[in-house]
Amino acid sequence: MDKLVIRGGTKLGGTVHASGSKNAALPLMAAALLPENGRSTLRRIPDLKDIRTFSMLLEQLGAAVDANGGVFSINAENIRSVRAPYELVKQMRASIYVLGPLLARFGHASVSLPGGCAFGPRPIDLHLMAMEKLGATIAIDKGYIEASVGPGGLKGGDIEFPISTVGATGNALMAAVLADGVTTIKNASLEPEIVALCDFLETMGAEIEGAGTPSLRITGVKRLHAAEFSNIFDRIEAATLLTAGAITGGEVCVTAVDPAHLTAVLRAFEQTGCEIVTDTESVTLRSPEVLRRTDIIANPYPLFPTDMQAQWIALMTQAEGTSEIIDKVYHERFKHIPELNRLGAHIEINDNEATIHGPRKLTGTTVMSTDLRASACLVLAGLVAEGETEVLRIYHLDRGYEQIEKKLSGLGADIKRRQYQEFA
Numbered sequence: 280m281d282k283l284v285i286r287g288g289t290k291l292g293g294t295v296h297a298s299g300s301k302n303a304a305l306p307l308m309a310a311a312l313l314p315e316n317g318r319s320t321l322r323r324i325p326d327l328k329d330i331r332t333f334s335m336l337l338e339q340l341g342a343a344v345d346a347n348g349g350v351f352s353i354n355a356e357n358i359r360s361v362r363a364p365y366e367l368v369k370q371m372r373a374s375i376y377v378l379g380p381l382l383a384r385f386g387h388a389s390v391s392l393p394g395g396c397a398f399g400p401r402p403i404d405l406h407l408m409a410m411e412k413l414g415a416t417i418a419i420d421k422g423y424i425e426a427s428v429g430p431g432g433l434k435g436g437d438i439e440f441p442i443s444t445v446g447a448t449g450n451a452l453m454a455a456v457l458a459d460g461v462t463t464i465k466n467a468s469l470e471p472e473i474v475a476l477c478d479f480l481e482t483m484g485a486e487i488e489g490a491g492t493p494s495l496r497i498t499g500v501k502r503l504h505a506a507e508f509s510n511i512f513d514r515i516e517a518a519t520l521l522t523a524g525a526i527t528g529g530e531v532c533v534t535a536v537d538p539a540h541l542t543a544v545l546r547a548f549e550q551t552g553c554e555i556v557t558d559t560e561s562v563t564l565r566s567p568e569v570l571r572r573t574d575i576i577a578n579p580y581p582l583f584p585t586d587m588q589a590q591w592i593a594l595m596t597q598a599e600g601t602s603e604i605i606d607k608v609y610h611e612r613f614k615h616i617p618e619l620n621r622l623g624a625h626i627e628i629n630d631n632e633a634t635i636h637g638p639r640k641l642t643g644t645t646v647m648s649t650d651l652r653a654s655a656c657l658v659l660a661g662l663v664a665e666g667e668t669e670v671l672r673i674y675h676l677d678r679g680y681e682q683i684e685k686k687l688s689g690l691g692a693d694i695k696r697r698q699y700q701e702f703a
């Protein structure tokens with residue numbers, strides 16, 4: 280297995296670029312299943328473990344996937360299976376994204392239930408509810424979602440989500456674009472990743488009104504055609520790299536970002552005393568002498584993202600005073616806290632609220648990654664800890680951060696990837 284070995288204490292400085300967004304790329308790749316012929320081209324797809332897993336899933340279904348650098352061409356003419364097997368779905372919950380497109384195009388789909396998640400319950404009931412509203416019959420059989428529709432195919436329907444959900448909004452969209460008639464989606468997710476999906480679907484010939492608003496109206500079309508699309512930048516990776524600048528007291532410019540996607544995070548940085556300068560596709564962060572405590576509440580977009588909650592907690596260990604961080608999206612996403620405390624942080628957790636007493640001197644030791652963003656949080660803590668921090672099980676990190684150690688060492692960090700053996 281791989282680990283990262285970090286010698287903390289260097290102020291980071293310089294310019295680094297963000298990669299294409301993982302969480303936008305996955306539904307875009309799923310949407311490439313929709314056209315009956317032709318080859319869709321997706322640009323700026325990051326080289327990540329999750330992308331490779333999703334490519335394997337598409338190939339397993341019969342799609343031809345060619346990756347050349349960040350350019351993926353996907354031809355779904357010869358789909359031979361509508362079954363997403365447990366072996367792949369258990370590696371990545373986002374595999375559920377094939378449900379909507381397969382059902383819409385073939386009238387049935389068989390997708391393994393994803394099972395547990397490292398940071399608490401993550402049900403998929405709203406994905407299923409949306410498919411039922413479009414006329415699908417859903418059964419759960421031997422751990423698989425068996426979804427099917429009658430001979431007339433999916434029918435437009437009215438879907439109202441009781442909570443904001445990125446994944447179920449994406450699945451509903453990919454099903455509704457080929458359904459017969461009009462579908463409305465209320466309380467649709469506003470995330471830029473969903474707007475990107477709408478844009479790609481429209482490029483393929485879909486009729487969607489209201490992208491980026493909570494109210495979507497989709498008029499189903501008979502067929503979609505293959506198309507080309509450039510993925511959006513990864514706002515969470517960009518924000519993580521800015522945090523690396525802030526936690527080390529440095530000055531970092533992240534290019535290849537859309538600052539509009541980072542409004543809530545940039546506002547929070549400003550509250551800590553960081554100076555933020557934005558340009559059309561870049562953000563520069565200059566750290567203050569002393570970081571101020573800044574409370575945040577993680578919520579759906581456009582508010583502060585849950586995918587930055589762990590990294591923000593790492594930052595607050597270095598801020599003056601006591602800060603409160605609440606996660607309203609995932610109430611149990613706090614596995615990083617015991618590990619941060621092992622590095623010397625003083626953090627208490629009560630339900631979905633973390634109280635961080637700062638500033639604390641962190642001291643390097645061996646810590647364990649438990650999920651993607653928790654791993655990023657531990658790497659950030661390692662950058663400021665005295666001595667050497669070893670972050671184990673970084674396969675979690677490799678799911679969502681492209682060449683993170685190269686990007687951080689380009690900014691001056693002392694960080695190396697090493698192999699190690701874990702004993703059972």
Ligand code: EPU
Nearest residue numbers: 302373400401402403404405406443444445446447608651
């Ligand atoms: N939810 C339900 N039922 C459902 C679906 C969701 O109760 O059927 C709940 C979830 O348990 C959660 C809330 O709704 O409490 C929001 O979940 P959402 O559906 O928005 O999450 P997701 O689509 O499964 C995506 C990202 C996550 C990110 C969340 C929230 C991808 C592949 N994943 O997950 O990203 O945390 O949205 O923004 O896009 C990550 O990148 O580290 C990551 C976990």
